[in-house]
Amino acid sequence: MDGKAQRRTTTRYVISRKTELMLNPFSIASTPRLIFGVGKVTAVAGIAREFGSRIVLVTGERSFEVSGYSNSITTSLEEQGCVYMQIRVGKEPTPSMVDDAVSACIDFMPDVVVAIGGGSVLDAGKAISAMLPLRENVKLYLEGVGTKVHPGAKVPFIAIPTTSGTGSEATKNAVLSEIGPQGFKRSLRHDNFVPNVAILDPALTVSCPAETTAASGMDAFTQLLESYTSTNANAITDALAVEGLRRVSGSLLKSFIEPDNITARSDMAMAAYLSGLTLANAGLGTIHGFASSIGSRFDIPHGVVCSAMMYPVNQLTIRRIKAHRPGDGVLEKFRNASRIFTGRDDVEALLDRIAFMKTEMKIPALRNFGVLRADLDDLAAATENKNNPVQLTTDELKEALLMAL
Numbered sequence: 001m002d003g004k005a006q007r008r009t010t011t012r013y014v015i016s017r018k019t020e021l022m023l024n025p026f027s028i029a030s031t032p033r034l035i036f037g038v039g040k041v042t043a044v045a046g047i048a049r050e051f052g053s054r055i056v057l058v059t060g061e062r063s064f065e066v067s068g069y070s071n072s073i074t075t076s077l078e079e080q081g082c083v084y085m086q087i088r089v090g091k092e093p094t095p096s097m098v099d100d101a102v103s104a105c106i107d108f109m110p111d112v113v114v115a116i117g118g119g120s121v122l123d124a125g126k127a128i129s130a131m132l133p134l135r136e137n138v139k140l141y142l143e144g145v146g147t148k149v150h151p152g153a154k155v156p157f158i159a160i161p162t163t164s165g166t167g168s169e170a171t172k173n174a175v176l177s178e179i180g181p182q183g184f185k186r187s188l189r190h191d192n193f194v195p196n197v198a199i200l201d202p203a204l205t206v207s208c209p210a211e212t213t214a215a216s217g218m219d220a221f222t223q224l225l226e227s228y229t230s231t232n233a234n235a236i237t238d239a240l241a242v243e244g245l246r247r248v249s250g251s252l253l254k255s256f257i258e259p260d261n262i263t264a265r266s267d268m269a270m271a272a273y274l275s276g277l278t279l280a281n282a283g284l285g286t287i288h289g290f291a292s293s294i295g296s297r298f299d300i301p302h303g304v305v306c307s308a309m310m311y312p313v314n315q316l317t318i319r320r321i322k323a324h325r326p327g328d329g330v331l332e333k334f335r336n337a338s339r340i341f342t343g344r345d346d347v348e349a350l351l352d353r354i355a356f357m358k359t360e361m362k363i364p365a366l367r368n369f370g371v372l373r374a375d376l377d378d379l380a381a382a383t384e385n386k387n388n389p390v391q392l393t394t395d396e397l398k399e400a401l402l403m404a405l
């Protein structure tokens with residue numbers, strides 16, 4: 001080979017500083033089977049039949065009956081030779097609600113549990129499927145409440161969300177709560193509790209009421225941003241979170257203003273699912289710490305707490321990072337989120353956008369649910385920072401609460 005040819009085939013590699021950074025170790029859990037698309041809910045009977053013919057159908061109190069899809073689902077279940085027993089869930093699930101549901105359907109000996117509804121319905125269905133083999137009180141197995149470790153055995157579980165928010169269709173935990181002065185909001189968790197099948201049919205979310213679209217959408221937004229900036233984030237969750245944030249940015253307000261916009265609804269269904277994947281694998285932050293402490297003492301929708309705490313917690317978090325760790329990579333993640341939502345590099349633009357979205361969707365403040373200044377000490381003391389990029393102090397937690405009242 002002459003010198004000229006050699007020059008042509010020699011490549012000069014430029015190694016950027018970014019590629020020199022070591023990837024953190026991680027493992028990823030995800031849904032064994034995901035079916036996505038408008039109209040795909042009609043597949044549920046055939047899929048359920050793969051597990052058996054005896055089905056526990058977990059639904060909302062009334063939403064299933066008044067929806068446009070209930071008849072086609074129950075008819076197709078009957079056509080597939082299935083028998084089903086319906087359990088109705090009217091609010092966020094409590095341990096006693098799960099225990100009662102398990103007692104009610106244990107003699108029915110179901111082959112599969114199918115939950116179709118919002119986050120509360122999916123969490124209830126997930127917990128019922130997990131407790132059917134054990135025949136014990138679920139409280140014994142709740143993190144931070146009971147002392148027993150769940151072995152992971154369950155009845156197969158199919159999750160079909162009708163709201164775009166919690167991402168429960170992708171997660172390995174069911175959140176159960178008891179509201180009151182000694183209340184709690186805790187998880188029943190095991191890797192096996194990830195639904196066997198998730199069916200995401202964006203058409204099911206078109207009838208979602210505006211206030212639920214707003215609150216659940218802000219929950220998904222919070223989950224994506226918290227897992228993106230989590231101390232436990234990894235390369236895969238970062239990529240998924242960015243994709244989810246991009247879809248929230250383009251479609252949350254649109255799905256609130258134009259409820260029939262199926263493109264926006266599809267984006268939000270995907271964003272919520274991605275938020276479930278990222279939270280299950282990267283964890284959450286202080287905003288969800290508040291969701292537990294406030295949500296266990298006051299009867300407030302989960303997404304409303306997230307929406308109320310999102311601006312103040314992110315503002316205080318960013319303030320601390322700028323003051324003490326200005327070169328921290330997580331600040332670049334906040335800047336990137338700002339670019340996605342506003343096209344601007346400065347993180348203040350992201351904070352302004354968060355405040356704007358809350359106002360635009362008329363999401364009520366915490367004081368509307370009876371949270372008072374007198375509650376600040378107790379709430380701050382009960383709030384965990386989880387995987388927040390900075391551990392806010394008790395005084396900072398109180399400052400955040402004061403801003404959110």
Ligand SMILES: [Fe+2]
Pocket residue numbers: 166219220223288302306
């Ligand atoms: Fe959440």
